[in-house]
Amino acid sequence: MNVFALASEKLTATVAAMCADKVLPAALDLSRIAVEAPRDPSHGDVASNLAMVLAKPAGMKPRDLAAAVAERVVDGHEIVSADVAGPGFLNLRLGDHVWWRVLDAVLTEGRHFGDSAMGAGRKVLVEYVSANPTGPLHAAHARGAVVGDALAALLIKAGYEVLKEYYINDAGAQVDTLARSTFLRYREALGETIDAIPEGYYPGAYLRDVGAALAARDGARWRDMPEAEWLAPVRAFAIDHLMAEIRADLAHLGVEMDHFASERQLVESGGVDEAFAALETGGLLYTGVLEPPKGKTPEDWEPRPQTLFRATDFGDDVDRPLKKSDGSWTYFANDIANHLDKYRRGYGDMINIWGADHAGYVKRMKAAVSAVTDGGGVLDIKICQLVHMMDDGKPVRMSKRAGNFVTLRDVIDSVGRDVLRFIMLTRRNDQSMEFDFAKVREQSRDNPVFYVQYAHARAASVLRHAGDMPADPAARVAWLTAADKRHLTAPDELALIKVLAGWPRLIESAAESHEPHRIAFYLGDLAAAFHGLWNRGRDDARLRFIVDDAPELTRARLALVRAAQSVIATGLRLIGVEPVEEM
RNA sequence: GGCCCCUUAGCUCAACUGGAUAGAGCACUCGCCUUCUAAGCGAGAUGUUGCAGGUUCGAGUCCUGCAGGGGCCGCCA
Incomplete structure (x- = not known):
């Protein structure tokens, strides 16, 4: 039971009765009426702004209107008093037995207390984590994982039908780099000595396990083949291996995804072509030349005609390219397909949980969703700001380049799943936060x-x-x-x-x-x-x-x-x- | 240079999406305590919500400009 809903019904019924009695004009718009708990408990249990909202259409002064409603809404039973305060607030005080009834509702409903029908079974897709499958999850992934997971659970409780999804970026140049890096470790596992990891390869020691596992499965089979032969199978092997680790780490954190969507599968099944066609049909593509970004012109910049999406028609700042100079799709193009795919699966409501490094990407993605779904899809993006890892006030140094970053697994093992999950929710998502290993363990x-x-x-x-x-x-x-x-x-x-x-x-x-x-x-x-x-x-x-x-x-x-x-x-x-x- | 987020008490942060006198914790001062669970409890003090305008009955919240911090900025994902 919801006391605010109860009070709200009482108030609207009173206003309706007053309309029927011609004290108030009929057909008042009640949608802007708020019924909420006053900040100061001494003002009462429930407050409403209805008199201020209805004053103008009713042709009355707010305080007079509030007083008229106050007089009629008090029943001496559920509503024991109604006072007019300030510019026209209506403060209600509820009878004690209303509260006692709440208590009984809490006891009988148990963990279902607070369940809401608000979502009315509407489908919502929450995409979160979606870390590249090029290494284990690290500490910075914890926040998005927890925020997304808690949001999904919250939406389920509020009556939505939720799909928790992880989008695997398994189609770009990074996973080719992963394959090559794995191949080095594979040769190492077969007995070769690898002196140094070349520039542009992933140096992390975790790839030794992947290389060793590949050697254990396939022996020397790939060693002397040209790259064109081994790249795809090694890539697939490495991605599978790392995704298995990522899933295990997420499970360790208590995060269970409903679905893993593959970028590669999307591309290969023609999803990107479909998205491209949808945009083209809408007349939202053209060939043009972009200005270089001001103040930060890349050294090798040269103006070049590209296939551009009219993102500016949908609130973005510049039009965005869909194809790279080599003719392949940009990540953005693939992500448009990803979101169109979500929409076609029946998810008009989409929520993405992103890290702060993707903040500059929000406008174009929202623009794209709006364009490709013809306004039917709504995308909300929650940006999780940086987490500064500390230990007793001293920053914990992390360097991805040196490969000695703190893994998510390390953090869970160190402070426990429950502590990590709770702490990650003690700041608004768009606020940066400190995570101090010493402090979160303090009792x-x-x-x-x-x-x-x-x-x-x-x-x-x-x-x-x-x-x-x-x-x-x-x-x-x-x-x-x-x-x-x-x-x-x-x-x-x-x-x-x-x-x-x-x-x-x-x-x-x-x-x-x-x-x-x-x-x-x-x-x-x-x-x-x-x-x-x-x-x-x-x-x-x-x-x-x-x-x-x-x-x-x-x-x-x-x-x-x-x-x-x-x-x-x-x-x-x-x-x-x-x-x-x-x- | 552009875009996005942030700026609230000495510190770390809230504020039910526009409501009333902007709230907690820490730290500080004073007093108390050893329990149905020890890791404490009670009281006190703390504000030009970064700055300047605007919108309206009413702004921390919305719009504009400025300052500071962070993030990002075609052919990475």
């Missing part, structure tokens, strides 16, 4: 993961001490919902229930804005409210959850504890973190 109030986990474990501890409570889950829910909630009237008890009541709304707003970090922040707030209640018991034993000589009071409080624990657990699981029973 203190400063560490948000610890703080939230501790709240869950504390709740579990209380429930373990509750002697009367049935152990069987169904019986326990029945026992807790049957508790007399009239014992829960203290302001901070109600405050905790109000935080719980905000969960369904948080799911919807986070899903709508594609911002999974809000879950982590919400859990921090919820944990704070719970710890606050706990701490009341330190000074006054009567304020503890379990009061020995007051079984009915205890039972009601246990219902609150269990409800808080349940929402914390649901929230943690939603972002892929396992709640702990003990710490």
Whole structure:
């Protein structure tokens, strides 16, 4: 149950009744009415701007209109008071039993509390990670992986049908370089001495494993053949090998993709030609010469006619080339095909999670999606800003060139999957963040993961001490919902229930804005409210959850504890973190 | 040179997509504490939201310009 929806229905019903009574004109536009929690709890439980939005069409002053609605909306039961404040806000206060009902809803709905029908089963494709298959995932991939995965889970909870997809860049020059680099390691595995890795090859030691595996499978078969013979099979072998590692690393992080899309397969099956044809049919291609980028002219720049896409018609800054000088497709052309393919698979809503290095690419991709789907497809792109890896305040040096970058696997092994996942959501995606190995392992109030986990474990501890409570889950829910909630009237008890009541709304707003970090922040707030209640018991034993000589009071409080624990657990699981029973 | 993101308390960051007196944590000061779980609790103080304009009942949020930080900028992906 969603108290904001409840209040919203009450308010619109009241306005409708006033229209019917001709107090207000008919056919008012109610779409801009907001019903939300006021920032300051002293203003009430629910606030609405309806009087300010409707004032002009209704021909009334906002405060007068608000007062008229206030008078009619109060029923002394669910809405116990309505006040006009400021320029015309309508502040509602809900009856305590509304909150008690929320508590029962949390208990009976369990992990389904907060599920929303908002998505109405609409299909959404979330593409994330999509790292090149030329090496293991490194630390910088963690953020996109976690943000994408949590967003996907969030959208599922909000009622969307989600496909989690990884786009494998297995078609460009980089995978040819991978093949050649692997071939060196293959010869090495066959006994040759490789003095130095030539310039332009991948030097990473991880390719030794790949070379050795190839030698183990095929022996010396490729060694003396010309490159044209071995390039494709070695490339395929290396990609398969590295993708298997990438999948294993993702699994280690708790990320399970639904689908892996191959760029090469897309190209070979004619997907790019189709996208090209679609653009050509729309008259969106022409041959032209681009200006060199100002202030940074490449040394070998020479004006050259190219096949260009009219990206500027769709909000981009310049038109973009689709073919390289050797006649092959640009990465952009392939990616257009990738997105057209998504669209044709039924995914009109697409979300891509990208790293900061791709930020300059956003406009053209959105332009392309708009063009190639004739406006039918919508692409949202979330840019994950850089993560600065630190250890106790000192930057962790990473050099991809030297091949000594920190792998994703290293980070997971070092701090644990749960910590990594949670921390990656403690910043908005478009904000850069520090990740300090020492700090995230710290067990203190400063560490948000610890703080939230501790709240869950504390709740579990209380429930373990509750002697009367049935152990069987169904019986326990029945026992807790049957508790007399009239014992829960203290302001901070109600405050905790109000935080719980905000969960369904948080799911919807986070899903709508594609911002999974809000879950982590919400859990921090919820944990704070719970710890606050706990701490009341330190000074006054009567304020503890379990009061020995007051079984009915205890039972009601246990219902609150269990409800808080349940929402914390649901929230943690939603972002892929396992709640702990003990710490 | 161009484009994108960012700039909020001393520090690290929020702010429910335009709402009311901009909030947390850390650090700081004072007091308390050893528990249903020890890794703490309570109280206090903290602001020209980078700067200058604009839009409107109302702007941290939207539009323009400027400054600073980061990222990117045809034939890499």
